[in-house]
Amino acid sequence: xxxxxxxxxxxxxxxxxxTNFTCSFPSSNFYALHWYRWExxxxxxxxxxxxxxxxxxxxxxISATLNTKEGYSYLYIKGSQPExxxxxxxxxxxSGTYKYIFGTGTRLKVLA
Amino acid sequence: GAxxxxxxxxxxxxSGTSVKIECRSLDFQATTMFWxxxxxxxxLMLMATSNEGSKATYEQGVEKDKFLINHxxxxxxxxxxxxxxxxxxxxxxxxxxxAGDQDEQFFGPGTRLTVL
Numbered sequence: 001x002x003x004x005x006x007x008x009x010x011x012x013x014x015x016x017x018x019t020n021f022t023c024s025f026p027s028s029n030f031y032a033l034h035w036y037r038w039e040x041x042x043x044x045x046x047x048x049x050x051x052x053x054x055x056x057x058x059x060x061x062i063s064a065t066l067n068t069k070e071g072y073s074y075l076y077i078k079g080s081q082p083e084x085x086x087x088x089x090x091x092x093x094x095s096g097t098y099k100y101i102f103g104t105g106t107r108l109k110v111l112a
Numbered sequence: 113g114a115x116x117x118x119x120x121x122x123x124x125x126x127s128g129t130s131v132k133i134e135c136r137s138l139d140f141q142a143t144t145m146f147w148x149x150x151x152x153x154x155x156l157m158l159m160a161t162s163n164e165g166s167k168a169t170y171e172q173g174v175e176k177d178k179f180l181i182n183h184x185x186x187x188x189x190x191x192x193x194x195x196x197x198x199x200x201x202x203x204x205x206x207x208x209x210x211a212g213d214q215d216e217q218f219f220g221p222g223t224r225l226t227v228l
Contacts, residue, residue, distance in 0.1 A: 004155070032215060043116060044219040089156070098144070098214040100207075102155040 004092050006103035013080050014111050020076045021106040023090035027071035034100065035064055035075055036089040044089060047075075080110040113139050116208050118220035125196055126228055133191045133223045135206030141186040142208030146217060147179075150203040162189055196227040 005024045013019045025033065032051045036044040048057045053068040061078045077084055087107045091100035115138040125131050135145060144163050148156040160176075162168035162183035170176045178200075180192040189208075193200055205222035209215070 034217075036219075041121070041221060043221045046216070046218070049216065091156075093215060098209070098217075099158055099161070100146075100156075100217060102148075102157075104153070104155045 004090060004101050004103040006088075006090055006106050008106060009104065010107040010109070012109045012111060015080060015082060017080050017110075018076065018078045019080055019108065020074050021088060021108075023073045023075070023092075023103055025071050025073075025090075025092040025101075027068055029094040029096075030068050030071070031093045031095045031097075033066055033073050034091045034093075035073070036091070038087045038089055038105070039085075047088075075106075077108075080108075082110045082112050084108060085110045114210075114218040115139050116142075116206065116218050116220040118206055118223050120223060121221060122224040122226075124226045124228065127197055128195055130192055130194045131196055131225060133193075133204055133206075133225075135189045135191070135208070135220050137187045137208045137218070140208075140210050140218075142189070143186065143211040144209045144214055145183055145189040146207045146209075147181060147189075147191050148205050148207070150205065150222075156205065159191075193225065196225070198227045201225055201227045 007022050035047040038044040048064045050066040055066040063076045066073045087105040089105045091102045117136045119134045147159045150156045159174045160168045160170045162181050164183050164186050168181035183189040207217035207219045209217050
């Protein structure tokens with residue numbers, strides 16, 4: 001059974017701080033890693049899809065890196081804003097299947 | 113683009129009744145739809161995968177006779193929880209993928225089911 005883990009479970013940061021969290025996944029048969037941003041009562045919003053080892057993607061103040069050999073991805077938020085408050089989910093897919101295996105998410109609260 | 117809606121957003125029902133949840137792709141054709149549920153403090157767990165016009169494929173441990181899935185059109189899939197019990201209380205969320213790009217899933221906002 002594929003196990004995807006995210007840490008920390010939750011964190012509070014001050015507005016303007018930079019922060020990062022981790023998604024760990026089994027590296028065998030890896031195909032893709034997805035990051036989503038999920039605000040309460042809304043649909044999870046896709047942030048990044050990453051497939052290549054060493055890949056780094058950026059969207060505004062948010063960026064992500066991928067290490068498929070050791071099985072982890074980092075999500076970074078630079079200069080956090082209150083509107084960044086959300087749960088950040090990662091999901092992994094393996095070769096030969098389109099099934100997402102999700103982590104439990106990291107709940108971020110940015111304090112003004 | 114790629115908007116998915118779900119209805120209802122929350123529902124409370126009595127034990128023994130059936131509840132239907134709808135998942136619609138609003139601006140694209142969804143050849144594949146996925147149903148997940150999430151219990152408190154746990155991750156989203158895939159329940160079943162459905163392709164338009166075909167029977168759904170259920171994950172291990174998910175009762176197909178209890179969770180009826182219909183994907184009769186390219187924009188609508190329904191999940192019916194039959195004879196619901198309190199242990200079925202959960203957050204149910206659907207996602208949809210487009211033809212030729214099954215690796216990218218677009219999610220609905222979810223449905224909170226409470227069974228009394």
